[in-house]
Amino acid sequence: MMTTGIVKLAQETRSAAQKLAVLTLEQRNAALEILAEGLAANQDRIVAANQADCAAAEQGGIASALYARLKLGESKLAAAIAGVRDVAKLVDPLGHLQIHRELDEGLVLKRITCPLGVLGIIFEARPEALIQITSLAIKSGNGVILKGGKEAIQSCTVLTEIIKESLAKTDVSPDAVTLLTTREEIKTLLSLDEYVDLIIPRGSNSFVQYVQQNTNIPVLGHADGICHLYVDQDADLSKTIPLVVDSKTHYPAACNAIETLLVNEQIAAAFLPQIAAALTAKNVELMGDKATQKLINVKPATEEDWRTEYSDLVLAIKVVKNVDEAIAHINTYGSKHTDCIVTENQITAQKFLNEVNAAGVYHNCSTRFADGFRYGFGAEVGISTQTMPPRGPVGLEGLVTYKYHLVGNGQIAATYTGSDAKPFTHKDL
Amino acid sequence: MMTTGIVKLAQETRSAAQKLAVLTLEQRNAALEILAEGLAANQDRIVAANQADCAAAEQGGIASALYARLKLGESKLAAAIAGVRDVAKLVDPLGHLQIHRELDEGLVLKRITCPLGVLGIIFEARPEALIQITSLAIKSGNGVILKGGKEAIQSCTVLTEIIKESLAKTDVSPDAVTLLTTREEIKTLLSLDEYVDLIIPRGSNSFVQYVQQNTNIPVLGHADGICHLYVDQDADLSKTIPLVVDSKTHYPAACNAIETLLVNEQIAAAFLPQIAAALTAKNVELMGDKATQKLINVKPATEEDWRTEYSDLVLAIKVVKNVDEAIAHINTYGSKHTDCIVTENQITAQKFLNEVNAAGVYHNCSTRFADGFRYGFGAEVGISTQTMPPRGPVGLEGLVTYKYHLVGNGQIAATYTGSDAKPFTHKDL
Numbered sequence: 001m002m003t004t005g006i007v008k009l010a011q012e013t014r015s016a017a018q019k020l021a022v023l024t025l026e027q028r029n030a031a032l033e034i035l036a037e038g039l040a041a042n043q044d045r046i047v048a049a050n051q052a053d054c055a056a057a058e059q060g061g062i063a064s065a066l067y068a069r070l071k072l073g074e075s076k077l078a079a080a081i082a083g084v085r086d087v088a089k090l091v092d093p094l095g096h097l098q099i100h101r102e103l104d105e106g107l108v109l110k111r112i113t114c115p116l117g118v119l120g121i122i123f124e125a126r127p128e129a130l131i132q133i134t135s136l137a138i139k140s141g142n143g144v145i146l147k148g149g150k151e152a153i154q155s156c157t158v159l160t161e162i163i164k165e166s167l168a169k170t171d172v173s174p175d176a177v178t179l180l181t182t183r184e185e186i187k188t189l190l191s192l193d194e195y196v197d198l199i200i201p202r203g204s205n206s207f208v209q210y211v212q213q214n215t216n217i218p219v220l221g222h223a224d225g226i227c228h229l230y231v232d233q234d235a236d237l238s239k240t241i242p243l244v245v246d247s248k249t250h251y252p253a254a255c256n257a258i259e260t261l262l263v264n265e266q267i268a269a270a271f272l273p274q275i276a277a278a279l280t281a282k283n284v285e286l287m288g289d290k291a292t293q294k295l296i297n298v299k300p301a302t303e304e305d306w307r308t309e310y311s312d313l314v315l316a317i318k319v320v321k322n323v324d325e326a327i328a329h330i331n332t333y334g335s336k337h338t339d340c341i342v343t344e345n346q347i348t349a350q351k352f353l354n355e356v357n358a359a360g361v362y363h364n365c366s367t368r369f370a371d372g373f374r375y376g377f378g379a380e381v382g383i384s385t386q387t388m389p390p391r392g393p394v395g396l397e398g399l400v401t402y403k404y405h406l407v408g409n410g411q412i413a414a415t416y417t418g419s420d421a422k423p424f425t426h427k428d429l
Numbered sequence: 430m431m432t433t434g435i436v437k438l439a440q441e442t443r444s445a446a447q448k449l450a451v452l453t454l455e456q457r458n459a460a461l462e463i464l465a466e467g468l469a470a471n472q473d474r475i476v477a478a479n480q481a482d483c484a485a486a487e488q489g490g491i492a493s494a495l496y497a498r499l500k501l502g503e504s505k506l507a508a509a510i511a512g513v514r515d516v517a518k519l520v521d522p523l524g525h526l527q528i529h530r531e532l533d534e535g536l537v538l539k540r541i542t543c544p545l546g547v548l549g550i551i552f553e554a555r556p557e558a559l560i561q562i563t564s565l566a567i568k569s570g571n572g573v574i575l576k577g578g579k580e581a582i583q584s585c586t587v588l589t590e591i592i593k594e595s596l597a598k599t600d601v602s603p604d605a606v607t608l609l610t611t612r613e614e615i616k617t618l619l620s621l622d623e624y625v626d627l628i629i630p631r632g633s634n635s636f637v638q639y640v641q642q643n644t645n646i647p648v649l650g651h652a653d654g655i656c657h658l659y660v661d662q663d664a665d666l667s668k669t670i671p672l673v674v675d676s677k678t679h680y681p682a683a684c685n686a687i688e689t690l691l692v693n694e695q696i697a698a699a700f701l702p703q704i705a706a707a708l709t710a711k712n713v714e715l716m717g718d719k720a721t722q723k724l725i726n727v728k729p730a731t732e733e734d735w736r737t738e739y740s741d742l743v744l745a746i747k748v749v750k751n752v753d754e755a756i757a758h759i760n761t762y763g764s765k766h767t768d769c770i771v772t773e774n775q776i777t778a779q780k781f782l783n784e785v786n787a788a789g790v791y792h793n794c795s796t797r798f799a800d801g802f803r804y805g806f807g808a809e810v811g812i813s814t815q816t817m818p819p820r821g822p823v824g825l826e827g828l829v830t831y832k833y834h835l836v837g838n839g840q841i842a843a844t845y846t847g848s849d850a851k852p853f854t855h856k857d858l
Binding site: 018022107117198218242243250331349354358360364365366368369370374375387388389392401402403404406408410411414416417424426 | 532645821845853
């Protein structure tokens, strides 16, 4: 599709989003229920389109992990439909009064949450991501422009058709949901800062990095998840070993799995053989710095390992002098995602919690808890490793902004300026 | 200075900022008091450096408005020093507990505000901006890299020397404040996304736009302030005329002054001659669309006028059919800064408040109230017209972020996963 075609689509999405933004919670939730019903009623159509995608991918020689992500059978679809109804049950993120303040008698300021406008979502193979993100967009009053992976094109096309058919029966305009289908359109989408308010990329690290570096639109996402666990000299080893094993092996491909284990030198001789045995039993390959190599049998780790997200059953180990060296290592090589200290010393723990610069800083628990559902957000839109909010696991809150309403009865600024200025009352209501 | 030199300075600032980040409120406030005393004790040195800047600028033929901004006499300096003490009195923006939640027994999540890290501030002639922004940075626990206008180089150099001399007597490292002095260094600064967390540009629209388009670092600022006032058919004209006059003439160069007046066609014949007389009496030059030209004597306004921030005593006028056309005009041509409706009709007002997409949407009060001090924030770091928070006038809140602390006693994710998963309690504390 040519650029002008995409701009027109984006304008239509924006226009539909403006109407969606002012619907009531009841109207948005009713649309989600109709959407869930529409998807359920068209299960066969969806599964057939997905089978066509899967067949084409098999012919093209797709990797088995990718095939598993692409495949949308009845049970995955049922779970995705249940997810739409779960989103309907979430607390409304719109209309929250964050500030309510009298500036002067009869002049009242409110800060109220409202939708961002239009979301641009770029995802890879998983077609059910389209269902999830569309329901989150509708719940939060946002329009959405979707771009799925080329492997999932038939699944995404049919899903979008059904979503639009369903929305046509609701107060949400079908134009609020737009699908782009070619890879070339990504570049145009990233340039539409006039029409798109937030880009959420869901894909490989290099893809997220590409998106971050090629748009002026804010991006919610993380390129790397280089998480650390630091075992302090005052760690309780019986607690430490399950924590390290869980943080590394519970789901090694996840961004909140650890990549580097930092071990205090005073505890290294006692701890390293134990943890090596536990991890080796779980098929984890170990790399280590010189000090580690002296204590256990590991491959040498280089500077490059400290910057590597293995996303696999591989762990780099470094022996450090003290908590300060651990903090310095994390603040140098980390990706500001999630880092943990294991210690029974409260003062050391507090120092670590204060000084590590990351979205999540943990004490005596697995890094795998870094997740919107586990945090109790009800949904996870993404995990952000940028410094500005929203940061860390982001729920529906990440899809809304706020605006200031100021309501008066004719007040002018001149009254509150100069030598006989009337003072403001600034009274929170 | 070469790029490597700037990178080294930025690393030193970041390292000093990490120590500043964990100081107590008392330590940060004590540093501000010593800073205020240091500036007061060195008044003569500051004024002399500023006089040298002013003399050089006069020789170079500086515009009188710019000269007025550059000039830092005793009274302006005294006000800036009082400002430092005012910042010390502000509520601490750090350590606020935004979320406090038990995920399970003994596994507690906290979301706590913390400093961003290092701020990059680029400002034009006004040397006292350096004092204000440095005190806001210290208060909020952030390091700061400053780049002043070339006209103010001697003032900025001496101010930074005195700030560093003063900080040497406090718990805040002098390295937390760094001054860059050449224009070439701006480009390098904008590329330091590894060391700088937020850029705040203070200057002309074109300069802010340049900054926004040339960095991956988040930017707090606004390129344009195209504010509107819409006079509805149900407006009380006796209220409306002072509101329009104040919004346009109280400080026409300000970003929160209106540039376009939208007038409902039903009230245009009665209203336009009155407002034209009131504005002409204040030397405002009027432009108008065809419908306006039929009713009052104005120059023709073109499409370009709807996109223009005059920053001067000029106002474009357009007659619209109804509130919907007014909202559509604002959402098309506005800069999402501040827009106002004047009406006695509550339903129309609510529609306008809901549907206009801007940081500030006002009803029956002057757009000139869009200001951090007037909102009761105690300070204004900047005004942002981006859609994501922070938006609108931004106080100290804009200089902080948050992190998640999760503290447990050995909990692992595997316990909460799978068929016999332990449920989370998700209980807010």
